[in-house]
Amino acid sequence: MQDDNAPPPATPAPAAPADAPPIDALLLAAARVVTFDRQRILTNASGFFFQRGERLFLVTSRHVMIDEPSKHYPDRVEIELHTDGRNMAQSTGFSMPLYRDGKSVWRQGRDTGGDVDVAVLEIERGALPKTAVYRAFTPDHLHQPPHAVEVGSTLLVVGFPLGFHDALHHLPVVRHAVNASPFGLRFQGKGYFLTDARTHRGTSGAPVVMRSRTGALAQGDLPWTLLGIHSSRMDVGTRDLKLDEALGLNCAWYADILLTLTKD
Numbered sequence: 001m002q003d004d005n006a007p008p009p010a011t012p013a014p015a016a017p018a019d020a021p022p023i024d025a026l027l028l029a030a031a032r033v034v035t036f037d038r039q040r041i042l043t044n045a046s047g048f049f050f051q052r053g054e055r056l057f058l059v060t061s062r063h064v065m066i067d068e069p070s071k072h073y074p075d076r077v078e079i080e081l082h083t084d085g086r087n088m089a090q091s092t093g094f095s096m097p098l099y100r101d102g103k104s105v106w107r108q109g110r111d112t113g114g115d116v117d118v119a120v121l122e123i124e125r126g127a128l129p130k131t132a133v134y135r136a137f138t139p140d141h142l143h144q145p146p147h148a149v150e151v152g153s154t155l156l157v158v159g160f161p162l163g164f165h166d167a168l169h170h171l172p173v174v175r176h177a178v179n180a181s182p183f184g185l186r187f188q189g190k191g192y193f194l195t196d197a198r199t200h201r202g203t204s205g206a207p208v209v210m211r212s213r214t215g216a217l218a219q220g221d222l223p224w225t226l227l228g229i230h231s232s233r234m235d236v237g238t239r240d241l242k243l244d245e246a247l248g249l250n251c252a253w254y255a256d257i258l259l260t261l262t263k264d
């Protein structure tokens with residue numbers, strides 16, 4: 001399983017110009033996730049917002065919340081929120097506990113293929129800063145048949161590789177990807193499909209999206225179809241580390257698992 005690295009220390013950012021250009025809503029739907037053990041920073045990862053009805057969730061990889069093989073046991077996560085829509089340089093950290101009364105408060109999934117590397121953590125909306133600026137995917141953003149996602153379709157992965165991001169404006173970076181396996185089929189019986197993209201540690205939990213070209217979704221301020229959640233790089237156990245390059249393929253868990261994880 002792919003580990004995530006601790007981010008570099010944050011530095012104070014100067015104010016952005018008042019006439020800054022509008023920001024693509026896709027960048028405001030992603031969130032930088034930092035895990036903590038009490039006050040000690042553990043790892044950096046990616047995530048995004050998902051809204052269902054009046055409820056708001058943070059979505060990321062399950063191994064960001066807990067990863068037994070690497071002995072990764074954070075007790076809280078912190079995300080970075082913009083607090084001024086006219087000045088992207090203004091942000092604040094928002095901390096959320098992972099346990100309450102000794103029990104985990106995130107939700108994770110399992111299907112016929114085994115554990116699903118996706119987790120959701122409900123965000124207490126009333127505790128958010130009143131001026132918080134973000135965008136959230138909804139069930140309407142999930143892929144709807146019969147619209148096809150052809151092999152080789154252009155996708156984007158929006159996240160924080162190696163913790164890297166626009167530290168002035170607190171925005172993620174976008175990597176280009178293509179769909180590398182038939183969308184809708186469970187690769188090797190697991191609940192994910194493959195993408196061909198250059199990814200790094202810290203990208204775990206990033207949304208994998210495709211531009212929506214038709215329908216009401218394409219006319220909204222977040223015209224993207226949410227296809228999956230990036231999990232980890234895929235490799236071949238028999239690869240000769242000296243002679244063979246890495247595959248460069250990644251696992252993206254199908255985003256429709258969110259309908260199960262966000263049920264009442």
